Amino acid sequence: MTTKLRYFAWVRERVGKPEEDVEVPAGVATVGELMTWLAGRGEEYAHAFENPKVIGVAIDRTHVQPGAPVRAASEIAFFPPMTGG
Amino acid sequence: MAMNAKSTVLLQREPFDVAAEAAKLSRGRADIGAVVTFTGICRGDEAGEPIAALTLEHYPGMAEAEIERHVAEATQRWPLAGVTVIHRYGRIKPGEDIVMVVTASAHRQAAFAAAEFLMDYLKTRAPFWKQVEKASGKTITKTWVDAKASDDAAAERWRAPRRKQTVE
Numbered sequence: 001m002t003t004k005l006r007y008f009a010w011v012r013e014r015v016g017k018p019e020e021d022v023e024v025p026a027g028v029a030t031v032g033e034l035m036t037w038l039a040g041r042g043e044e045y046a047h048a049f050e051n052p053k054v055i056g057v058a059i060d061r062t063h064v065q066p067g068a069p070v071r072a073a074s075e076i077a078f079f080p081p082m083t084g085g
Numbered sequence: 086m087a088m089n090a091k092s093t094v095l096l097q098r099e100p101f102d103v104a105a106e107a108a109k110l111s112r113g114r115a116d117i118g119a120v121v122t123f124t125g126i127c128r129g130d131e132a133g134e135p136i137a138a139l140t141l142e143h144y145p146g147m148a149e150a151e152i153e154r155h156v157a158e159a160t161q162r163w164p165l166a167g168v169t170v171i172h173r174y175g176r177i178k179p180g181e182d183i184v185m186v187v188t189a190s191a192h193r194q195a196a197f198a199a200a201e202f203l204m205d206y207l208k209t210r211a212p213f214w215k216q217v218e219k220a221s222g223k224t225i226t227k228t229w230v231d232a233k234a235s236d237d238a239a240a241e242r243w244r245a246p247r248r249k250q251t252v253e
Contacts, residue, residue, distance in 0.1 A: 009214035009229055056212075061151075080214060080232070082210065082213055082232065083232055084148075084172065
């Protein structure tokens with residue numbers, strides 16, 4: 001399953017790219033598990049996802065919680081707490 | 086309750102004209118008794134230090150969708166005749182406008198409440214991120230703005246369950 005991952009603000013800076021297509025392993029079922037898996041992909045990912053509790057996630061442009069399933073997602077975005085307005 | 090609200094949500098780099106947007110909502114209508122406008126402006130200092138500019142990053146597609154969801158919720162909760170939200174992105178200098186919310190209704194209470202509700206949600210749920218640019222001589226430093234707990238609290242208060250009056 002290929003999923004587009006997008007990164008914003010300091011998550012993007014730490015990962016070093018705005019987006020990428022990844023093959024999510026079969027054992028990764030939830031958003032929380034996906035962050036744990038991503039953190040193991042290298043130093044830059046470990047840095048970006050060192051504190052997953054503060055990272056917001058959206059699946060197909062809707063906010064989700066860490067327990068949300070990733071199976072049906074075509075685009076998953078990771079970002080720091082929002083500071084608009 | 087719904088008054089068939091006219092709603093507009095725009096994301097843009099360019100400046101906007103709050104007065105013109107407010108006039109567009111109420112022009113030619115006799116059922117609107119109140120228009121509330123809010124404008125968020127880039128301050129010239131952050132934590133006591135002068136700043137050169139703010140840069141706003143956003144998530145195209147989701148930002149519009151998220152604001153539209155909250156505008157739809159506002160029109161469900163209050164009898165609004167119109168709502169306009171414009172949020173800028175890109176580099177914004179001190180004194181320039183960042184965001185505007187205009188709400189129109191028959192009476193002021195709904196217009197005030199809906200404008201405040203929308204701003205509180207924009208702060209915490211709309212995918213925008215502010216980066217502060219400070220200049221010291223020739224050195225430019227850029228730092229991401231931290232989210233404020235007070236903004237979370239402001240958004241949270243709108244989630245208090247609205248109890249329906251039930252008659253047994």
